[in-house]
Amino acid sequence: MTIIILRTIIIFLGILTSMRIMGKRQLGELEINELVVAVLVADLASHPLQDVGMPLMNGLVPLATLLCCELIFSGIMMHSPTAKKLLTGKPSILISNGAINQLEMRKNRFTLDELAEELRTQGITDISKVKYAILETDGRVNTLLYPSEQPVTAGQLNIQVPDPGYTAILISDGKISHENLRVMDKSEAWLMKELKKRNAKSPKEVYLLSLNHRGEIYYAAKEN
Amino acid sequence: MRRKKTRVIAKEICAIVLLIAMFVGSLYNTHYLDRVVQDILSSVHTSEVYAKENKKDKAIEELSEAIRIWKESSDYIYIILGQNYIDPTTDVLYDLLGDLYAKEYEGTLGSYEKVREQLKGLVELEQFSLASLF
Numbered sequence: 001m002t003i004i005i006l007r008t009i010i011i012f013l014g015i016l017t018s019m020r021i022m023g024k025r026q027l028g029e030l031e032i033n034e035l036v037v038a039v040l041v042a043d044l045a046s047h048p049l050q051d052v053g054m055p056l057m058n059g060l061v062p063l064a065t066l067l068c069c070e071l072i073f074s075g076i077m078m079h080s081p082t083a084k085k086l087l088t089g090k091p092s093i094l095i096s097n098g099a100i101n102q103l104e105m106r107k108n109r110f111t112l113d114e115l116a117e118e119l120r121t122q123g124i125t126d127i128s129k130v131k132y133a134i135l136e137t138d139g140r141v142n143t144l145l146y147p148s149e150q151p152v153t154a155g156q157l158n159i160q161v162p163d164p165g166y167t168a169i170l171i172s173d174g175k176i177s178h179e180n181l182r183v184m185d186k187s188e189a190w191l192m193k194e195l196k197k198r199n200a201k202s203p204k205e206v207y208l209l210s211l212n213h214r215g216e217i218y219y220a221a222k223e224n
Numbered sequence: 225m226r227r228k229k230t231r232v233i234a235k236e237i238c239a240i241v242l243l244i245a246m247f248v249g250s251l252y253n254t255h256y257l258d259r260v261v262q263d264i265l266s267s268v269h270t271s272e273v274y275a276k277e278n279k280k281d282k283a284i285e286e287l288s289e290a291i292r293i294w295k296e297s298s299d300y301i302y303i304i305l306g307q308n309y310i311d312p313t314t315d316v317l318y319d320l321l322g323d324l325y326a327k328e329y330e331g332t333l334g335s336y337e338k339v340r341e342q343l344k345g346l347v348e349l350e351q352f353s354l355a356s357l358f
Contacts, residue, residue: 001250001304002352005243055309064246068239075236222230 001061008062010071012036020089031138032088033073037066088137096131098146119143130176165213174204174222184211242330253304254350260297261343266322268343272336275329284324291317301346309346316342 015036030038041063048059069103077084092104094115105115116127117204118141124130132144154161169178170191181191198219200206271286294317298310320335348356 001253001350002247003350003356005246005250006352006357055303055306058306061246061250064242068243068246071236073237075233075239092247166267 001055004058004061005065008040008065009069011040012066013037014075016087031074033070035076037070039218040066051113056122091137092135094135094141095127095130095143098128098131102125110135115141132136162214164216167212167218169208169210171203171206171209173207176203184213186211248285250350254287254347257304257350258347260293260301261347263293265340265343267293268336268339271324275332275336277336278329280324284321287317287321287324291321305349309349313342313346316348349353 016032020032029167042060044062044066048056050056073087077087092101094104094107094108094110100112104110105112109168114203115133119125119130119133120125122141122143124143124145129142129145129149131146134142136142167181168177168184170177170186172185176188176191178188181188191209194217195201195203195206195211198221200221203209205222206219207222208218210218267286271283271290274280274283274286294313296337298314316335316339320332320339323332323335340352
């Protein structure tokens with residue numbers, strides 16, 4: 001068992017290091033330590049399931065070891081910015097003030113095609129409109145457009161926009177959410193009255209009923 | 225807010241405690257396996273001494289004791305090592321017993337050696353060394 005625990009820790013650290021060297025592009029919206037656990041867990045759990053001669057402990061011990069490693073590493077990263085920088089790296093600025101940082105692009109092995117693809121997923125087709133593009137530590141690219149290219153907000157136009165507040169689902173697929181009724185400060189009797197107004201005899205006939213803080217109700221009857 | 229932060233730290237402390245507990249458990253396992261193997265080896269050794277003195281009945285009796293110890297602890301050993309390591313050990317013990325019934329001392333020498341090596345191999349599997357780690 002000692003060997004299993006130590007091997008798991010070594011493999012965890014080994015994959016963590018190799019992923020760190022491979023760079024952020026490999027991550028796909030997971031932090032590096034989360035990805036390592038995700039990569040290992042599925043495989044670890046399957047072996048004792050397939051081989052009856054193998055004790056379940058051979059799967060459970062590494063699983064628990066990984067859980068401990070993940071918790072300890074994420075704890076260390078939370079409390080120490082230096083450790084976080086060391087383990088996950090720091091965000092890379094791919095476009096700074098409208099200029100493509102070619103050195104950072106090369107460092108992260110990011111091609112122009114890939115950058116353009118990332119921008120297109122955010123609805124940006126013209127690279128010259130981007131003031132900043134930052135490759136985050138989890139592999140996502142966040143962008144900031146030039147002010148002239150940013151969508152106009154209601155505040156900039158001095159328009160008063162009604163705030164609908166929080167919208168809670170009160171009936172989902174025929175089931176009442178009593179917790180949401182409490183949150184919205186409504187009773188079941190009120191809900192039944194609203195159903196009656198919409199010609200529904202019981203919550204079972206409702207697919208979706210939601211309510212926002214302005215008292216607006218969205219109603220969808222269940223299809224037969 | 226402070227309670228939330230304490231809960232987060234408590235999670236990490238739990239993880240460290242669990243890791244330490246697993247290490248302690250694994251050390252106990254190694255110790256247990258070592259003890260069982262030493263008990264069996266001791267009975268096997270006594271059996272060999274009797275066999276050498278041509279006291280076949282006593283040799284069989286001692287080896288049966290070794291088999292009894294092995295069978296009693298095999299449930300626990302299964303949890304540590306698995307069936308793949310239990311079966312070969314049971315086989316070599318019964319092979320030796322068969323040889324003791326059928327052959328003279330000289331004919332059983334190889335089987336005694338086989339049992340010893342098999343049992344030592346089990347302990348080595350769990351003992352920490354660079355070779356076992358990598």
